[in-house]
């Protein structure tokens with residue numbers, strides 16, 4: 001990109017701009033070195049309220065476009081038209097093909113090079129139908145709160161807000177911990193309708209959403225004071241792969257599974273695919289077996305070198 005060198009959701013000492021696709025903590029490490037960022041306003045607000053890091057949003061240069069990623073509120077993909085070398089690059093960040101619970105729906109765009117997130121590289125893992133999962137969460141929460149307490153453990157940013165929304169849509173107002181409440185407020189500032197109350201005495205709450213690390217302690221606290229049964233629950237894409245230590249687990253994901261990733265790649269119709277993030281090698285291997293020109297991205301400088309050979 002000539003005068004800009006962009007770090008993708010990571011720390012890159014040679015970069016002068018960070019692209020922060022969304023506010024999950026594993027995507028903001030570049031900001032510790034350099035505050036200048038391409039990101040959405042919502043991402044900036046969430047990151048600043050949670051991490052204490054400050055972000056300086058830069059105006060998008062003409063050759064850059066931020067596209068909705070459908071992952072969490074404010075999540076974006078980065079599209080760059082590299083006029084110098086005559087090809088375009090799209091970086092997905094974390095993305096979701098399904099209709100998101102709260103995020104802005106994903107937009108796809110054709111690009112010569114696609115750098116695609118590799119969180120779920122497993123062809124045999126197929127996520128459950130999202131509407132059925134949402135119905136199941138609402139049914140479980142209604143049923144179990146008739147005579148007991150339900151405690152959900154969730155990622156503080158993103159998943160917790162989705163659960164609040166899903167419960168609200170079923171007529172329930174959950175109690176949430178302080179950190180979740182702070183993120184809820186940023187979501188509300190940006191237009192999401194979320195109804196919740198702060199958790200004070202957990203034993204007084206029929207339905208609770210807390211950070212995953214607090215789940216066991218909150219369960220114990222309620223059990224010590226209430227005669228009613230306490231049910232624990234988690235909602236995660238990983239429920240297809242791992243058994244969580246809870247009474248029930250729902251397959252609610254804000255990522256694409258393997259077959260959805262193929263749909264996404266086909267929609268972007270790239271000449272070359274770089275897989276990015278954890279499991280990048282495995283994902284590239286499975287894509288290559290299906291005829292894609294795919295390889296794991298190790299250094300971003302590789303992209304340009306490779307594309308110059310290509311064109």
Ligand SMILES: [Zn+2]
Nearest residue numbers: 022024071094
């Ligand atoms: Zn994420």
